[in-house]
Amino acid sequence: MSDQELLEKIAIKDEQAFRLFVEKYHVLVLNVCNNILNNYDDSMDISQEVFIKIYESVDKFRGESKISTWLYRIAVNKSLNHLRSKKRQKWFSSLDTIFGDESKKTDIKNPDLNIGEQIELDENKIALQQAIAKLPEKQKTAITLNSFEELPYKEISEIMGISVTEVGVLINRAKKNLQKLILDYYKNN
Amino acid sequence: MNCKEFKNRIPDYLDQKLTIDLTNQFNEHLKNCSDCSLLFEKMNNTLLLLNKPDRISEQPYYFTQLKQKMENRIHPNESFFQVLLTKKIIQPVLYLGSIIIAVYIGILIGSGTPNTTQYAEKTKTDTSYIEVLAQYQYFNEMELESIEKNLIKEDSFNNNQEK
Ligand SMILES: [Zn+2]
Numbered sequence: 011m012s013d014q015e016l017l018e019k020i021a022i023k024d025e026q027a028f029r030l031f032v033e034k035y036h037v038l039v040l041n042v043c044n045n046i047l048n049n050y051d052d053s054m055d056i057s058q059e060v061f062i063k064i065y066e067s068v069d070k071f072r073g074e075s076k077i078s079t080w081l082y083r084i085a086v087n088k089s090l091n092h093l094r095s096k097k098r099q100k101w102f103s104s105l106d107t108i109f110g111d112e113s114k115k116t117d118i119k120n121p122d123l124n125i126g127e128q129i130e131l132d133e134n135k136i137a138l139q140q141a142i143a144k145l146p147e148k149q150k151t152a153i154t155l156n157s158f159e160e161l162p163y164k165e166i167s168e169i170m171g172i173s174v175t176e177v178g179v180l181i182n183r184a185k186k187n188l189q190k191l192i193l194d195y196y197k198n199n
Numbered sequence: 200m201n202c203k204e205f206k207n208r209i210p211d212y213l214d215q216k217l218t219i220d221l222t223n224q225f226n227e228h229l230k231n232c233s234d235c236s237l238l239f240e241k242m243n244n245t246l247l248l249l250n251k252p253d254r255i256s257e258q259p260y261y262f263t264q265l266k267q268k269m270e271n272r273i274h275p276n277e278s279f280f281q282v283l284l285t286k287k288i289i290q291p292v293l294y295l296g297s298i299i300i301a302v303y304i305g306i307l308i309g310s311g312t313p314n315t316t317q318y319a320e321k322t323k324t325d326t327s328y329i330e331v332l333a334q335y336q337y338f339n340e341m342e343l344e345s346i347e348k349n350l351i352k353e354d355s356f357n358n359n360q361e362k
Contacts, residue, residue: 029262036261037254044255053255058265065269134245135253141245158252189210192245196238197206 013077020068032061038078039085045154046089048139056092060085075168082159082169086151093147137199141191145184152177153184200224205235209242 011019011030019027039060044053063084064071071080142150151170155161156177161169163177170177200208200221205228211217212225229236 032262032265037257040255040258040261041252045252050255054258054261054264058268061265062269062272134241134248137241137245138248153249157249186210186214188249189213189242189246192242193206193209193238196241 014073017068017071017077020065023065028061028065031064035078035081036061039081042082042085042155042159043089045158046086046150047092048143052092053089056088057085059088063088076165079165079168082155082161082165086155086169090147090151137192137195138188140195141188144191145187148172149180149184149187152180153188156181200228202228202232202235205229205232206238209239213246 011027013031016027016031020031036057039057040053043057043060044050047053047056060081064081071077142154145153148170152166155166155169156163163174163181166177167174172180205225208217208221208225212222217225229239
């Protein structure tokens with residue numbers, strides 16, 4: 011069954027088609043989320059949100075772009091949104107510590123220290139993950155799609171809705187910043 | 200080139216932006232300083248990881264978990280109203296109610312104490328309270344009587360059944 015046929019069946023809420031679709035694409039979506047979130051549990055959670063979104067809005071997909079582009083875009087957006095809400099949580103939790111409410115503190119994990127369970131705790135990886143976590147959103151998205159997903163600039167530009175030139179600029183900046191951040195990491199550790 | 204200078208030049212070195220002279224100085228320090236060469240090696244190895252990311256492999260129960268999650272969301276309104284009802288309405292009403300009752304009891308106790316002294320003073324002269332008391336007793340007897348009647352009724356009913 012082709013992707014287009016699968017999507018047509020998902021549109022009429024065919025569960026078997028949805029299952030096939032999820033089985034085919036969950037590794038891709040899961041990894042895109044994990045590149046940005048750098049946390050296995052969060053990536054499982056957010057990648058499932060991606061598929062729920064697809065199940066609910068499959069009729070909005072017009073086939074102008076590749077299905078993978080559409081999936082990448084939703085996965086990136088959901089992951090960035092999650093990071094933003096986590097930042098807000100972190101901000102409130104820092105308020106809580108200032109005002110002495112320690113009860114909520116345990117719920118909020120430090121994103122800098124969040125490493126997927128299956129990822130080996132190797133110093134180089136931690137250094138890279140912490141550095142990527144500190145990049146601005148757009149640089150982070152561009153560099154992870156380019157380096158980890160090995161996507162060409164053209165597809166990244168479609169996913170992010172920016173020009174190919176802008177993608178190039180973002181990736182160069184990201185690489186420069188990573189060098190500095192990784193250097194800082196080793197200087198301090 | 201000292202250690203601090205060396206570290207600051209690493210990014211430019213990696214970008215091949217150093218002059219030939221500085222590149223030579225950089226390489227010289229790299230050869231002779233074990234701390235800096237270790238740092239440089241770690242940095243290079245870390246940057247190389249960009250090209251070989253860790254991949255999460257296929258998850259056997261992914262769809263089952265996803266389906267469970269979707270099913271849990273089928274009745275979001277119901278749970279929302281339940282939360283609204285218990286947390287936002289019933290709980291405060293109960294709290295408010297118990298506060299009102301507590302305050303009311305407090306007022307009763309507060310206003311009750313002077314009354315009893317008044318009452319005690321009254322007993323010395325006034326005997327009208329006896330009539331009130333008698334009324335209450337009568338009332339209680341009525342109640343007792345009605346219960347007794349019921350008991351009797353039940354007995355007779357049982358007796359009738361036995362016959
Ligand atoms: Zn040195």
